[in-house]
Amino acid sequence: MTAPAKPRTERRERPESGTQRRGKPDHGGAVGKGTSTLRKVIVYGVLGIFAVVYVYPFIIQLVTAFKTNTDAVDNPLRIIPNPFNTDAWRRLRETDFPLWFLNSVIVTLTVTAFRVLFASMAGYALARLHYRGRDAVFTGLLAVMAVPGIVLLIPKFLVLNDLNIYDTYFAMILPLVVDAAGVFIMRQFFLQIPVSVEEAARIDGAGPFRTFWYIVLPMAKPALITLTILSFQGSWNELGHFIIAVQDPQLYTLTRGVAGLTSGQLGSGSQFPITMAAGLLMTIPTALVFVVFQRYFTQGANVGAEKG
Amino acid sequence: MKSRGPQRQAKAGWLFTAPMLIVLGLFLVLPIVMALWVSLSDWTGRGSPLNAEVSFVGLENYRGLLTEAGLDRQDFMISLRNTFYYVLGVVPLQTALALLLAVIVNERFLKGRTWFRTAFYFPSVVSSVAISLVFLFLFTGTGAVNQFLDLFGIKGPSWFTDSRGLVHIIGDTVGLWSIDEPPSGLTDSSTLGLSWWEWIKGPSVAMTAIMMQVVWTTAGTFMLMFLAALQDVPAEVDEAAMVDGATKWERFRHVTLPHLRPVVLLVVTLGIIGTWQVFDQVYIMTQGGPAKTTLTPAYLSYSAAFDSNEWGRGAAIAFLLFLLIFTLTSLQRILLRDRDVPGRRRWRRPPTATTTTAATSGVAT
Numbered sequence: 001m002t003a004p005a006k007p008r009t010e011r012r013e014r015p016e017s018g019t020q021r022r023g024k025p026d027h028g029g030a031v032g033k034g035t036s037t038l039r040k041v042i043v044y045g046v047l048g049i050f051a052v053v054y055v056y057p058f059i060i061q062l063v064t065a066f067k068t069n070t071d072a073v074d075n076p077l078r079i080i081p082n083p084f085n086t087d088a089w090r091r092l093r094e095t096d097f098p099l100w101f102l103n104s105v106i107v108t109l110t111v112t113a114f115r116v117l118f119a120s121m122a123g124y125a126l127a128r129l130h131y132r133g134r135d136a137v138f139t140g141l142l143a144v145m146a147v148p149g150i151v152l153l154i155p156k157f158l159v160l161n162d163l164n165i166y167d168t169y170f171a172m173i174l175p176l177v178v179d180a181a182g183v184f185i186m187r188q189f190f191l192q193i194p195v196s197v198e199e200a201a202r203i204d205g206a207g208p209f210r211t212f213w214y215i216v217l218p219m220a221k222p223a224l225i226t227l228t229i230l231s232f233q234g235s236w237n238e239l240g241h242f243i244i245a246v247q248d249p250q251l252y253t254l255t256r257g258v259a260g261l262t263s264g265q266l267g268s269g270s271q272f273p274i275t276m277a278a279g280l281l282m283t284i285p286t287a288l289v290f291v292v293f294q295r296y297f298t299q300g301a302n303v304g305a306e307k308g
Numbered sequence: 309m310k311s312r313g314p315q316r317q318a319k320a321g322w323l324f325t326a327p328m329l330i331v332l333g334l335f336l337v338l339p340i341v342m343a344l345w346v347s348l349s350d351w352t353g354r355g356s357p358l359n360a361e362v363s364f365v366g367l368e369n370y371r372g373l374l375t376e377a378g379l380d381r382q383d384f385m386i387s388l389r390n391t392f393y394y395v396l397g398v399v400p401l402q403t404a405l406a407l408l409l410a411v412i413v414n415e416r417f418l419k420g421r422t423w424f425r426t427a428f429y430f431p432s433v434v435s436s437v438a439i440s441l442v443f444l445f446l447f448t449g450t451g452a453v454n455q456f457l458d459l460f461g462i463k464g465p466s467w468f469t470d471s472r473g474l475v476h477i478i479g480d481t482v483g484l485w486s487i488d489e490p491p492s493g494l495t496d497s498s499t500l501g502l503s504w505w506e507w508i509k510g511p512s513v514a515m516t517a518i519m520m521q522v523v524w525t526t527a528g529t530f531m532l533m534f535l536a537a538l539q540d541v542p543a544e545v546d547e548a549a550m551v552d553g554a555t556k557w558e559r560f561r562h563v564t565l566p567h568l569r570p571v572v573l574l575v576v577t578l579g580i581i582g583t584w585q586v587f588d589q590v591y592i593m594t595q596g597g598p599a600k601t602t603l604t605p606a607y608l609s610y611s612a613a614f615d616s617n618e619w620g621r622g623a624a625i626a627f628l629l630f631l632l633i634f635t636l637t638s639l640q641r642i643l644l645r646d647r648d649v650p651g652r653r654r655w656r657r658p659p660t661a662t663t664t665t666a667a668t669s670g671v672a673t
C-alpha cells in the first residue's frame with residue numbers, strides 16, 4: 001500500500017549502497033586501489049577538518065554551560081570546565097525560561113497537529129477530488145508559495161491587529177496552521193497513490209470523507225510523518241512570526257525569550273554560560289526528533305527546510 | 309448514486325480546502341492587500357489603518373526611499389548595499405561548500421559517512437537563535453575564534469563591533485588607499501545618497517561573521533540536495549567515460565558536473581531567495597549595528613514599523629524587497645530556460661527538480 005513512497009525512502013536512507021550500485025560502480029578496484037592511499041589521506045584530512053568545524057561549536061556550547069563566566073571568557077577553547085559549575089542552570093531557572101518552554105510546547109503541538117490535518121485534507125482535494133475551481137485554487141497556492149515569508153511580517157501584524165487578536169495565543173497559532181508548502185507536499189504524495197483503491201471504496205458506497213479518513217490517510221503514513229517533523233521543526237524554531245504576533249512577555253516562546261537574553265537582560269556577570277545553557281535546552285527536543293526520525297528529515301530537506 | 313458523485317466531490321473538494329483557503333486568505337492575501345494600502349498611507353500605528361484619520365499619500369513613502377534625498381533613503385541604500393555584499397559572499401560560498409561536502413561524503417570507501425552527513429546537516433535543523441548565541445560567544449574579542457587565530461600569530465578583530473568594510477581593509481593593506489584618509493575622488497561623489505567610498509565598502513567585519521555563520525548553517529541542507537543528485541549520476545555514462553580512459557577528475561568535470569547543473573541552479577536560486585531575506589541573525593545578534601553595517605532591508609522594514617512607528621515606510625520597504633527578490637528569481641528562471649540545451653534534458657530529473665523549486669521557494673528561513 002505504501003509502495004509509491006517506498007523507493008524514495010530507501011534510496012535516501014541507504015545512499016551507501018545506492019552509490020555503489022548506481023552512481024559509481026565498483027570496477028574491481030582498478031580505480032579504487034590505484035589512487036586510494038593518497039586520495040584517502042586527502043579525503044579523510046579534509047573531512048576531519050570540517051568535522052571539527054561542525055562539531056566543535058556544539059562541544060564548546062555544552063562545556064561552556066558548565067563553566068563560570070570568568071572561565072568561559074578566559075578559556076573559551078578549553079573543553080574541561082575549571083571549576084565545574086552549574087550556576088548557569090540555576091540562574092536560568094530563575095528567568096522566565098520554563099514559561100517560554102511551556103509556550104513553545106503549546107504552540108508547536110497545536111500548530112503541528114492542525115498543519116498536518118489541514119495540509120492532508122487540502123492536498124487530497126487538490127490531488128484527487130474533481131470539481132470546478134480546483135485548478136484555480138492550485139494555481140493560487142503556487143502563487144502564494146512564491147511570496148517570500150519575511151516580507152509578510154508587517155502585513156500579518158496589520159491583520160492580527162485589525163482582527164483584535166494581537167497579543168494572544170490565537171495570533172501566534174492561527175496564521176501558522178496552514179503552510180502552503182505542506183499542502184503542496186501532500187498533494188504530490190497523493191498523486192502517487194494508485195486510484196484503484198479509492199475506486200473500490202467508492203463502489204462500496206463510501207463517500208469522499210470516509211474514503212479520505214479510512215482509506216487514504218492510513219496509506220499516507222510516510223508523508224504524514226515527514227510533514228509532522230517539518231512542521232514541528234518549523235514552528236519550534238519560528239522567530240519572526242512570534243516577534244510580530246505578541247508583545248506580552250507572558251506569551252514569549254523560547255526563540256523570542258532566549259533571543260532577548262543577549263540584549264543585556266541578564267545584567268553583566270555570568271552571561272555566556274547562561275545563554276549557552278539556554279540554547280542547549282531549546283535544541284534538545286529538535287535533536288531528539290532529528291535522531292529518531294533522521295531519514296524523514298533528509299527526505300524533507302529535499303522538499304523544504306530552507307534556512308538562512 | 310453515480311449522478312450524485314460529481315456533486316458530492318465538489319462539495320467535499322471545497323470543504324476539504326476550506327481551512328486552507330480561509331487561513332491563507334486571512335493571513336496571506338489579506339495582509340498583502342492591507343500592507344499595500346498602508347504603504348500608500350501615513351498610518352502611525354494608532355487605531356486601525358482603515359480609520360478615517362489615515363490619509364492616502366500616494367507614492368510618498370516610496371519616493372522617500374528611492375528618490376528624495378534624506379535619512380530614509382540613505383538607510384535603505386545602506387541596507388541594500390550590506391545585503392548585496394552579503395548575498396555575493398554567502399551564495400557562492402554555501403553552494404561551493406555544500407558541493408564539496410557532498411562529493412566527499414559520497415566517496416564510497418568512506419567509513420562512518422552517515423555520521424558525517426548527520427554532523428554537517430544538524431545545524432540546519434537547530435534554531436537560528438541557539439546558533440546565533442553560540443556564534444556570538446565564539447566571535448567575541450577574546451573568544452574561541454580569536455584565540456585560535458592567535459595560535460598562528462594572527463590578531464583577530466573584535467568581530468561584532470567592527471564596522472570596517474572588507475574592501476576598505478583590503479585596499480588599505482595592499483596600499484591602494486588609507487582607511488583613515490579615504491581618497492577624495494571617492495568620498496566627494498555620491499549616488500543615491502551614499503558616497504562611492506561607502507558603496508564600495510564591502511561587507512563589514514561584523515557582517516562577515518554573520519556570513520560565516522550562515523554559510524556554516526545552510527551548507528548542510530544544500531549538501532543533501534547535491535547528494536541526492538550525485539546518487540543519480542547515470543552509471544553507464546560514467547562507465548563509458550572510464551572505458552575511454554578518462555581520469556577521475558575528467559569524469560567529475562565532464563560527467564558529474566553537467567549532471568549536477570540543474571541542482572546547482574536550484575541551490576543558487578534558493579540561496580538568493582533565502583539570503584535576501586536575512587532577518588533572524590540581525591535581530592538576535594547586531595540589530596543592524598555596528599554603524600548600520602549589518603542593516604538589511606528585512607530588518608529595516610521591521611524596525612521602521614515597530615520601533616519608529618513609520619508603518620508606511622516599513623510596508624513600502626517590504627514591497628520593494630518582495631519586488632527585488634521576485635525580479636532576481638524571474639531573471640534567473642529566464643536565463644535558465646534559455647540555456648536549456650535539449651540534448652542535456654535527458655539527464656535531468658524534471659519532476660524532482662521542479663517539485664523542489666516550487667516547494668522550497670515558499671519556505672522562508
